Amino acid sequence: MPEGPSVRKFQLLISPFVGQVVVKVGGSSRKISVNDLNALRLQDSQVHGKNLYLAFVAAEGPLGATAEDTVLQRDTARGASSPWGGQGQVCAPQIHPQDEEPQELLHSVSEVPDAAGGPGSWLRIHFGLFGSVRANEFSRANKSNKRGDWKDPTPRLVLHFESGGFLVFYNCRMHWCSAPSADPASDILSVEFDRGRALDALRTPHPICYTLLDQRYFSGLGNIIKNEVLYLAKIHPLTQGSLLPLSDLERLLDCAVRFSSDWLHSKLHGKGLHPQIYQKEQCPLGHTVMKGTFGPSGSYKRLTWWCPQCQPAVLSGDGDPSTVTE
Numbered sequence: 171m172p173e174g175p176s177v178r179k180f181q182l183l184i185s186p187f188v189g190q191v192v193v194k195v196g197g198s199s200r201k202i203s204v205n206d207l208n209a210l211r212l213q214d215s216q217v218h219g220k221n222l223y224l225a226f227v228a229a230e231g232p233l234g235a236t237a238e239d240t241v242l243q244r245d246t247a248r249g250a251s252s253p254w255g256g257q258g259q260v261c262a263p264q265i266h267p268q269d270e271e272p273q274e275l276l277h278s279v280s281e282v283p284d285a286a287g288g289p290g291s292w293l294r295i296h297f298g299l300f301g302s303v304r305a306n307e308f309s310r311a312n313k314s315n316k317r318g319d320w321k322d323p324t325p326r327l328v329l330h331f332e333s334g335g336f337l338v339f340y341n342c343r344m345h346w347c348s349a350p351s352a353d354p355a356s357d358i359l360s361v362e363f364d365r366g367r368a369l370d371a372l373r374t375p376h377p378i379c380y381t382l383l384d385q386r387y388f389s390g391l392g393n394i395i396k397n398e399v400l401y402l403a404k405i406h407p408l409t410q411g412s413l414l415p416l417s418d419l420e421r422l423l424d425c426a427v428r429f430s431s432d433w434l435h436s437k438l439h440g441k442g443l444h445p446q447i448y449q450k451e452q453c454p455l456g457h458t459v460m461k462g463t464f465g466p467s468g469s470y471k472r473l474t475w476w477c478p479q480c481q482p483a484v485l486s487g488d489g490d491p492s493t494v495t496e
Contacts (some may be wrong), residue, residue, distance in 0.1 A: 172297045174219060174359050174390025175434035180303040181217050182438065184224070187305075187331050188212055191229045194330035201344050202293070204327055212331075216350050219357055219389030222295040222303075223350040291346045298341040306335050356389040358430045365423060372411045372419045379407035379474055380466055382426070391426060393472045394448050395433070399425040401447035401481060407464060407474045409484040453477040 172180070191211050195204045207226060214225035300323075302309065309323045327339040354362035371387040372378065382388055382396045400407050403422040411419065433443060450459050457479045465471035 171299050171392060172220065172301050173392035173395055173433075174217070174357070174430060175437050177217050177220055177222050177297065177390070178359065178434055179437045180222055180297075181215050183303050183305045184212075184215050184222075184337060187329075187333075187335065187337060188215060190331040190333055190335075192226075192329050193332050195328065196325065196330075197327035197339070198324050199326045199344055202346065207293075207327075207329060212329075216352070218350055218352045218354075219385055220296065220392065221351075222297075223347075224293045224295065226291060226293065291348065292350055294345055294347050294350070295339065296343045298343070301341040302339075304338045304340070308338055309340055353389065356385070356387055358388055358390045358395075358426060359434060363427065365427075368423055369416075369419055372414075372422065373416075375410045375412040376466075377408045377464065378405060378411050378414070378422070379464055379472075381411055383472065388426070391430065393474075394443070394445065395426065395430055396472075397448040397475050398445055399429050400476065401453065402429065404481055406478075406481045406483045407462075407476050410486060413484050413486055447475050447477065450475060453480055455480065 189212065192207050192209065195207050197204045209229055210226040211229045212224060213227045216223045216225075308325070311320045311322050314320050323340050325338045325340055326342050327344065328336060330336040354360040355364035355367060357363055368387050371381050371384065374381065379396055379400065382391055382399070383393070385391075396407075399422060402425040403418065405414065405418065405422055436443065446454050447459060453459055455477075457477045459475050459477055462474050462476075463471045464474050
């Protein structure tokens with residue numbers, strides 16, 4: 171699923187639409203009534219960890235006829251009949267259960283939706299594995315699915331604005347809330363990130379790769395960052411934090427903050443990520459990379475890559491940590 175740097179890039183795509191009125195809506199979301207967003211003004215956007223929040227308020231007075239007429243004229247000229255609005259080439263794909271996004275990781279920030287959303291409310295958006303936001307374009311299929319069909323991804327939400335532009339949200343869960351659930355002290359990209367609290371979490375007797383994904387202490391840090399910073403810090407993913415000296419944990423924390431910030435900087439400048447260990451068969455030094463699926467018992471397991479030579483296991487009193495390799 172998109173990690174903190176990616177969600178902040180999504181916010182950048184949304185920022186030109188802040189202050190504009192929604193004139194047309196579409197999408198397949200079954201969590202909210204997309205029609206509730208019609209004629210509302212996008213007032214603000216915020217990112218907290220892996221969550222995107224959009225604030226909507228009632229527009230001042232009725233929707234201007236000029237904006238509404240412009241959209242209707244544009245759709246008529248295109249012969250649009252699409253449920254997403256404004257794109258006649260896009261058909262309404264059938265929704266399949268497998269299209270739904272995976273469950274959020276254990277210990278992610280939990281929020282209870284308000285009974286009803288409406289003007290003045292915030293829309294919380296949490297992205298699934300391949301979640302994304304597009305501005306003024308729809309995502310197109312770049313390969314066939316498991317059934318051999320070339321079918322464009324189904325938007326969860328499409329918002330058309332008075333300027334003529336539009337936003338498209340894919341593979342995400344949405345619900346209304348009264349305000350963002352924010353803890354800047356846990357946000358890896360926040361200037362208020364609490365290093366002391368994060369270090370305390372890393373020093374617990376749990377595999378270090380579990381702790382790094384705990385959103386209570388490392389909000390916005392996901393599986394790519396986890397793999398990369400463990401390699402950069404030369405720490406085996408299953409090492410218990412309590413077995414590591416403080417200097418190693420501080421170096422790991424430095425790597426996590428620096429890598430996250432550098433990744434965000436690259437995204438904002440249109441540059442791609444060049445991982446050293448994530449999904450690799452060899453590390454930069456030419457050693458064979460191992461792959462395993464790790465996670466707390468009874469919770470979501472994540473793929474992990476590590477180099478046994480660069481990231482040697484740290485033995486506890488009970489012996490070497492067990493690994494599950496594929």
